[in-house]
Amino acid sequence: MCASISGFSKLSKSKKIDWIVQTYFSNAEDAKRILKQYWNTNDKLQQLHDEFIENTITNYYLPLGVAPNFSINGKLYTIPMAIEESSVVAAASKAAKFWMDRGGFKTKVISTTKIGQVHFIYYGNPETLKSYFNHIKPQLIHDAKPITKNMEKRGGGILDIELRDKTDDIKGYYQLHASFETLDAMGANFINSCLEQFAKTFKGEALHFDAFTEEERDIEIIMSILSNYVPDCLVRAEVSCKVDELSDDASISGEEFATKFIQAVNIAEVEPFRAVTHNKGIMNGIDAVVLATGNDFRAVEAGIHAYASRNGKYSSLSHAKIENDIFSFWMEIPLALGTIGGLTGLHPLVKLSLELLHHPTAKELMQIVAVAGLAQNFAALRSLTTTGIQQGHMKMHLMNILNQFGANEIEKSALTEHFKSKVVTHSAVVEAINQLRMIN
Structure with a gap:
């Protein structure tokens, strides 16, 4: 019979497990055996894993595989992928080998700007608020200097702060919309710390702004938080070759393959039901590398799917065309990733994964991750338009x-x-x- 419990978080790990298995499982000893079976025999390493999150009772394993033969901008990579779904690593490897023989993947980082917002309510005169913002903006940046000074030494920091009027959506709703450069860090803690300081200064100094009435000085801060939607943190990955070099299957010509492939992409561009599954295939490759390198795949997922809907309709992330007898396949996606901070310096397998990738910068990792997604998408569409997805x-x-x-x-x-x-x-x-x- 299930029961509630008080003070669970204060129990020792063994006591937590005892309560779990005795309360929820018909065979408590068997459940305990399975939980302990996944513990690491190295006590120090197990303690490290225990302290990643709260109320840890065991480890949950995923396979860590590798996909070799990725040629990216002329440099060869073997890409680590943490994923449980069969065929993903094999498909990525096959696509990598296919394109290595046709010039490889070409990538470039378009921009690396990240976003954070202070959401607040103000019911006074909009023009007075604008005047206050223009007055206080330099101080917002100055008061955050203790937080930003180290980031600025490395070439990052606050890029800009804007006042955004959202009162058409919610009465009295405004934002401080800030942009940041965080270099090799994903930057969540840095951005959130800056935003909280902005909010403190913005609310506090309003009490002394002479143009405000007494009521207008009462600015209500709702929350200060980064956004995982990063449409200005973009990377492009692409492949291309002559149409007659596109097929290595005697049963289908390069021209026929290219035509069917492009039609499949076009369908995903206009049909949301297909686009979701199409993009899910891209995320098979992206999430696996993001997870292997200790980054936040939930944030990446949310941001990329929002980007796929940026024109008001959910659509394909990838695109294809034939021009001057050249087949091209590409995508541009938003990726906010880090190679320092978080798990990147803690998890032993994350450290190995980053070393396997030649210790990439955040920009380099963006390009590698985007390539893994494009390769996965190519492999899936190739199967769908030729042998069918189920065979492989x-x-x-x-x-x-x-x-x-x-x-x-x-x-x-x-x-x-x-x-x-x-x-x-x-x-x-x-x-x-x-x-x-x-x-x-």
Whole structure:
């Protein structure tokens, strides 16, 4: 029977586990065994993991794979990918090899501006507020100097602060809309600290601004927070080759492949139901690298999907065309990433992942991540428009099905061979393993 508990966070780890398994599981000892099975035998390393979040009871493992042969601006990379979905790493690797032989991926960072906002309510004269903002803006930047001085030494800091009138949306609603450069840090803590100082100065100094009436001085700060929508922190990734070099499959010409491929992209540009799945495939590649490098994949997801809707309709992130007999495939996406701070200096596998990538700067990581997404999208569209998505995906999924049914090594070997020439479906695998076990 489930029960509430007081003071759970103050319990030791072992006491937390005891309460969890005794309260929620029919076999408490078996549940405890599974939880402890995923602990690291290195106590120091386990303590590090325990302290990443609150109320830790165990570790949750994801496979960390690598996709080699990525040529990006003439430099070769092996890209780390943390993901549980079968076929993603294989597809990325296949796309990398395909494009390595056709000039590789070309990338560039378009801009790196990040955004934060102070949201506040003011019911007075808008012109007086504008006058106050112009008066106080230099002091907002000055009062944040203790926070920004180290960032400024490295070439970053506050870029600008604007006053934005949002009263058409909500009565009395205004923003201080600030832009930042945070260099190799994702910068969330830096930006939020600056915003909170802006809010403090903005509200406090209003009490002494002579042009305000008594009522106008009462500016109500609602919240101060960075935005994960970063449409001005953009990276572009692209590939191109001659149309007749595009296909390595004798059953389809380069021209036919390019035509079908572009049509598939065009459909995702105009049909939101297709665009969501199309972009999800891009995120398979992006999220896997973002997670492997210790960045915030939820923030990246939210910002990229918002960008896909920036014109009022959810649409494809990637685009394709043929011009002068050259096939081009590209995308521009917003990515706010960091290579210092957060988990990047704490998690041992994140450190290894960044070393594997030649210790990239934040700009370099933006380009690598964008390429992983474009490669994944190319591989998916290539399958969809030629053999169909299920053939390759289900072949990779075969091992998951076999593990689900407790197949031993002999059974795995026999069934892997059996399905080399057959379509993999869940029902077909179940039938095959049952028949094999009947024979044996």
